[in-house]
Amino acid sequence: MEPAEANSWKQRIKELAYQSGFSAIGFTSGAHLEGLKEYLEERIGLGYQLSFEDKDLQKRVDPKATWPLCETVVALAYPLPLSVKPREGEGVLARSAVGEDYHRLVRKALDSLISSITTAGWPGQGPLIQVDTGPLNERAFAKRAGLGWIGKNQQLIIPGVGSFVVLALILLDQALPSDEPMESRCGECTRCVQACPAQILGQARFQASRCISYLTQSKECLSESQQSSIGNRIFGCDTCQEACPHNRNRLDMEEELENAGEGIVDTRGVDLWDTQHLTKSQFMRQWKNSAAGWRGKGILQRNAHLALQNLNMIKR
Incomplete structure (x- = not known):
């Protein structure tokens, strides 16, 4: 794909993502995340791995381990719904657990986006998608794609949006221009x-x-x-x-x-x-x-x- 066409597709996908309900979008290459595998290995050595984390570390850091044709990773953020706080004496749900399962909501938005991309004439193969349960480390790829920064609370914080979002990934088999990672804006706040x-x-x-x-x-x-x-x-x-x-x-x-x-x-x-x-x-x-x-x-x-x-x- 020529540079002009790649830039055009990047802008088009951004527009379609916002139309599908996403609040932020960023692009990064399909290359593996440098340093993450070693960090994960260190966590395992310390006994910090969670019971439901994927055990195949290569698949968590390398898109090509899941799909060898991957050239671009698109990171997206979908806003969690607004909700009412509990009354006295009630139990509390996190916002991610309120209402319809966010996996379904985000997959619907992704299906709408993929359909729009295909209708627009995407020249590559059908994209692959991931919402939370896939192997790739979504937060790390979202950070590299310039979506936001990892705050001191370990959450991805998106400027003007915050962190109450669900992250999703789209894998593309065509190379599109990458966005620059963002520096932390937490400052001295604790x-x-x-x-x-x-x-x-x-x-x-x-x-x-x-x-x-x-x-x-x-x-x-x-x-x-x-x-x-x-x-x-x-x-x-x-x-x-x-x-x-x-x-x-x-x-x-x-x-x-x-x-x-x-x-x-x-x-x-x-x-x-x-x-x-x-x-x-x-x-x-x-x-x-x-x-x-x-x-x-x-x-x-x-x-x-x-x-x-x-x-x-x-x-x-």
């Missing part, structure tokens, strides 16, 4: 470090297995201190992101819409008693199509029980 309930941010090595979000999804036996640290969280944890100044605009929007009493259909609140006593049919109806349902009924029931204990609504 609000997320101070707010983290597990106090694991700002360390030399980030131990994700101690993150409250991970604990709410883990099927491992939790210690008493871990059980207490979950608080009334049912799935996920947004605390470090809520403390981030780059998410202030979004939080203000949620507060304004909530005060107006209109415009929001989703809530982050969960009835703890109902969740603790979920039947199989109730789980299938209420949770199966949500991002919080993927770990099964038992995890939600356990977390609801712990939340009731932590709120002193039942005895330990």
Whole structure:
């Protein structure tokens, strides 16, 4: 593909991505991520690997290990829906677990985008897509594609958008111009470090297995201190992101819409008693199509029980 045509396609794909509902897009080459494999190997050596991480490290860092024809990786961010905060005595869902499963929402947007690219006459083979469950490290590729920077809270922060987004990747078999990576804009701010309930941010090595979000999804036996640290969280944890100044605009929007009493259909609140006593049919109806349902009924029931204990609504 000639340079002029490549630039034209890059601009066209950007326009189509925004039309499909994405809030940010960046481009990088299909080359492997330098240094990431060694970093991941170090984490494994320290015992920091999470139970549901892909064990094939090469596939996590090299697009060509998944698709040898890959020449360009397109990184995209899809905004999570606005939602109402829980009422007193309710359990809390992270924003990524509210409403319809974000995997489905983003795949719909990706399907729309791929269809538009194909209709526009894309000269290559059909692109490959990935949303969260694929092998490639989406956050690292998004950083290299200039989408944003990795904040002190380990989240990808996008200028003017924040971090309450879902990341997705598109692999293309044609070389398009890459975007430049972005320098961190966290500066001296340590609000997320101070707010983290597990106090694991700002360390030399980030131990994700101690993150409250991970604990709410883990099927491992939790210690008493871990059980207490979950608080009334049912799935996920947004605390470090809520403390981030780059998410202030979004939080203000949620507060304004909530005060107006209109415009929001989703809530982050969960009835703890109902969740603790979920039947199989109730789980299938209420949770199966949500991002919080993927770990099964038992995890939600356990977390609801712990939340009731932590709120002193039942005895330990």
